[in-house]
Amino acid sequence: MRSKLTPVLLLIAVILLAAFPFVGEKFYIQLIAKVMIMAIFAMSLDLLVGYTGLVSLGHAAFFGLAGYVLAKAAPQYAAANLWTTLALALVACAIFALLTGFLVLRTSGIYFIMVTLAFSQMLFFVFHDTPFGGGSDGMYIYAKPEMKIGETALLDLEDFKVLYWFTLGLMTLVYLFLRQVLDSNFGRALIGIKTNEHRLRALGFPTFRYKLASYMLSGTLAGLAGYIAALQFGFVNPEILSWHVSGSVLMMVILGGMGSLHGAVLGAFVFILLQEILSNQSWFGPIAKHWQLAMGIFVIIVALLLPQGLVGLGSTFRKKHKASGGHG
Amino acid sequence: MADPILCVEKLTKLFGGLAAVNDVSLELYLGQVHAVIGPNGAGKSTLTNLISGELAPTTGAIRYLAHGEGEFDLAGLSSDRISRLGIGRSFQKTNIFLPFTAFENCRLAAQSRQQRAWQIFRGASRYADVNAIAEQSLQAAGLAERGQVNAAMLSHGEQRQLEIAMCLATQPRVLLMDEPLAGMGPQESLRIVALIQKLAADHAILLIEHDMDAVFAVAHCLTVMVNGEVIESGTPQAVRASAHVQEAYLGEAHGDTHG
Numbered sequence: 001m002r003s004k005l006t007p008v009l010l011l012i013a014v015i016l017l018a019a020f021p022f023v024g025e026k027f028y029i030q031l032i033a034k035v036m037i038m039a040i041f042a043m044s045l046d047l048l049v050g051y052t053g054l055v056s057l058g059h060a061a062f063f064g065l066a067g068y069v070l071a072k073a074a075p076q077y078a079a080a081n082l083w084t085t086l087a088l089a090l091v092a093c094a095i096f097a098l099l100t101g102f103l104v105l106r107t108s109g110i111y112f113i114m115v116t117l118a119f120s121q122m123l124f125f126v127f128h129d130t131p132f133g134g135g136s137d138g139m140y141i142y143a144k145p146e147m148k149i150g151e152t153a154l155l156d157l158e159d160f161k162v163l164y165w166f167t168l169g170l171m172t173l174v175y176l177f178l179r180q181v182l183d184s185n186f187g188r189a190l191i192g193i194k195t196n197e198h199r200l201r202a203l204g205f206p207t208f209r210y211k212l213a214s215y216m217l218s219g220t221l222a223g224l225a226g227y228i229a230a231l232q233f234g235f236v237n238p239e240i241l242s243w244h245v246s247g248s249v250l251m252m253v254i255l256g257g258m259g260s261l262h263g264a265v266l267g268a269f270v271f272i273l274l275q276e277i278l279s280n281q282s283w284f285g286p287i288a289k290h291w292q293l294a295m296g297i298f299v300i301i302v303a304l305l306l307p308q309g310l311v312g313l314g315s316t317f318r319k320k321h322k323a324s325g326g327h328g
Numbered sequence: 329m330a331d332p333i334l335c336v337e338k339l340t341k342l343f344g345g346l347a348a349v350n351d352v353s354l355e356l357y358l359g360q361v362h363a364v365i366g367p368n369g370a371g372k373s374t375l376t377n378l379i380s381g382e383l384a385p386t387t388g389a390i391r392y393l394a395h396g397e398g399e400f401d402l403a404g405l406s407s408d409r410i411s412r413l414g415i416g417r418s419f420q421k422t423n424i425f426l427p428f429t430a431f432e433n434c435r436l437a438a439q440s441r442q443q444r445a446w447q448i449f450r451g452a453s454r455y456a457d458v459n460a461i462a463e464q465s466l467q468a469a470g471l472a473e474r475g476q477v478n479a480a481m482l483s484h485g486e487q488r489q490l491e492i493a494m495c496l497a498t499q500p501r502v503l504l505m506d507e508p509l510a511g512m513g514p515q516e517s518l519r520i521v522a523l524i525q526k527l528a529a530d531h532a533i534l535l536i537e538h539d540m541d542a543v544f545a546v547a548h549c550l551t552v553m554v555n556g557e558v559i560e561s562g563t564p565q566a567v568r569a570s571a572h573v574q575e576a577y578l579g580e581a582h583g584d585t586h587g
């Protein structure tokens with residue numbers, strides 16, 4: 001599915017994104033930063049869904065858990081230390097993935113969907129129904145965590161433009177990291193599990209361990225996204241753990257194209273920007289309230305016409321071009 | 329004769345009340361092809377699945393002399409563990425990784441022998457030793473020229489060859505081959521028969537096959553199964569001459585087995 005052009009296109013995309021804060025308004029800069037956070041989230045889920053063949057409907061558990069770790073670990077009115085709170089959030093997500101992974105990975109297919117959903121809903125109700133995380137109101141994070149080495153601040157994340165570039169840098173790093181992981185022995189084995197787990201076991205691969213590692217890596221990266229999201233919004237509430245969030249991120253992956261990392265990024269961009277457009281009351285008036293209906297129709301059309309998602313657009317186009325006698 | 333490398337002892341597998349494999353014993357030796365024949369439903373594939381760990385036997389033992397690691401009872405071990413102990417199997421139904429090239433299928437199989445899964449910062453294609461094993465097994469199975477072809481684009485016969493190549497890439501000592509000739513043309517069959525004869529030199533092979541010409545061409549030892557039970561076992565000549573077998577299988581049922 002990947003053409004030789006892809007790295008060039010991706011580089012251009014990163015350059016354009018990096019230049020955006022010089023021309024864009026604050027609202028849009030913050031919106032794109034939010035999109036990039038969701039892109040990290042979607043890539044983490046794509047590792048599980050698109051490469052390991054495990055469709056999870058509970059990925060918001062990691063996203064929300066990391067946010068709550070930041071909110072709980074941060075001092076009430078002072079800035080938290082980014083290094084320690086981030087490490088704490090990621091370790092919490094990895095442990096949560098390890099513990100739940102031992103159980104959920106014994107199932108597959110529809111049962112895996114149900115069990116992952118069940119675990120994330122359990123976490124949702126833990127935070128919703130107990131005062132531990134502020135109940136249904138959630139908690140505020142008054143100051144953005146500080147990124148210091150010794151006494152020197154590296155980046156001032158209170159500046160929305162700096163936060164934007166910070167997020168862009170992380171998204172790029174996560175993309176390159178996952179590309180590398182997928183190209184390694186470990187990644188090839190994951191793709192083998194997705195294609196034919198039974199055969200991979202017969203070849204001598206202890207597939208459960210591979211799936212558990214994939215589940216933990218995926219959950220930890222979702223935690224990274226959740227941490228930055230909580231940092232950007234400045235508050236957490238149980239909604240970030242809800243199955244709506246799990247469903248949205250799954251939709252982003254499917255929309256963009258499963259099993260292609262840039263597809264997940266593309267899916268996040270299209271999903272959130274479309275949501276922003278369709279729910280704009282000054283454009284669509286009272287119908288804007290029903291933006292989910294239009295979004296649903298859009299997702300159905302993409303699923304019907306582009307089984308490989310939006311990234312399939314390129315290859316479908318090339319094939320047609322070739323079939324009509326052109327040079328692809 | 330040397331000691332057997334693998335002994336199946338009184339193996340039984342019950343599915344509910346049905347004994348798919350009933351009190352079966354046989355021995356495999358390095359350098360020998362042991363063929364198992366019998367009509368459809370005789371329990372041949374179940375027997376393979378019991379040895380390879382896809383199924384756990386109800387009773388009985390599978391004693392295996394692992395290279396340098398002593399003796400194991402394979403009964404109840406997981407299929408990935410059994411594979412790593414040196415027992416490779418090829419499947420009756422072609423069971424390859426279609427999105428990969430033929431070479432990549434073999435590379436993945438060879439990779440299973442390396443304990444390097446967690447070196448995630450090194451590209452999978454950059455291990456020279458693994459690549460070499462993959463290349464050798466493709467060559468052994470007669471697919472050297474087809475390595476870069478996508479597995480889905482290979483002909484049916486070539487996919488069967490790839491199935492065997494992947495099995496070889498795991499460098500097994502015991503080969504369990506479940507109908508390697510299924511659906512092959514006469515030319516392709518001859519090539520696989522020659523390959524089995526070559527592999528027999530340094531492997532112990534359990535061959536399940538319906539093609540009697542192939543079986544009698546390669547087998548050193550023959551076991552006949554009917555309804556989950558062994559009705560005869562011995563050299564091909566002895567089995568061919570057995571009135572018991574002719575009555576139960578070769579005589580009346582020979583025509584049905586291809587259907």
